[in-house]
Amino acid sequence: MIELRKKTTFAFAIIIIAVFSLSSCFDDLSPNETVVQKTIIIPETTRPVTTVTEQTTVTELEPETTEPETTEPETEATEPEPEPEPLPIIDNEWALWLISANHPLPLDYVPQLVEISGSKHKIDIRVKGYADLLFEAAQRDGINLRVISGYRSVEDQEMYFLSVYRYMKSKGYSDETAFYKTIAEIAVPYTSEHNAGLAIDFNLIEEHFDQTPEFRWLAGNAWKYGFIMRYPADKTNTTGIIYEPWHFRFVGLYHAEQIYNSGLCLEEYIDALNISIGNSDYQIVEEYKNYVLSL
């Protein structure tokens, strides 16, 4: 009897030791999450595209607060993640280019363009593979995305700009006010992401596009393919552009993931990286204003 009790006690001790060993193993393995959260901002502009593994980890951490609706994402979490292939990309600094009123494209910039699959609109050739994956994934989820605008030439930009400017004038604004009202809605030539072929306007150029399933899908999934919503409603003071739920900008898989998770807009993200990226020219808008007002 005593022998049996000794054996039982011994066996019990072994189990306790085993349980402690195992739990300490799990402690070592555990929070991938913490690591990812701490790496929200990493100044690595030359970092290659993220792997599928990294994306899967972060997917589990999607902050609910950045979702416009909470209805759909829940169901998506249970579906198998679409897996963007690691497309060849030399570096992704070009994808992070800040193109805005104060950061025009170089006047001699010539993007290499290709048609977006199933569309007449073009996009930077380096973005096409990611755009294709995004459209395929949307289709798999029963979402019908259409391209309203992709690459836009500087000439088209000018035409578009002047027509909006004239519309503003027709509403009774003075020349100068009409100009500033216009630049809040359409960038002056050379300062639009469309001029670089790095942005896509989807489906509907209306604010209430954000009430559609297409927008909800894009808001929750576009980052997985390297695209961000570029002009959010709460960042208009920083971007200088009105809320544009239809406009998505390619920034590369890595940066899209960081921007999506951090809730920053591109300007804030680049500031946080503490890098200088893009071409700084604070005169172009003023010069263009003088030109437009002289017409």
Ligand SMILES: [Zn+2]
């Ligand atoms: Zn756009």
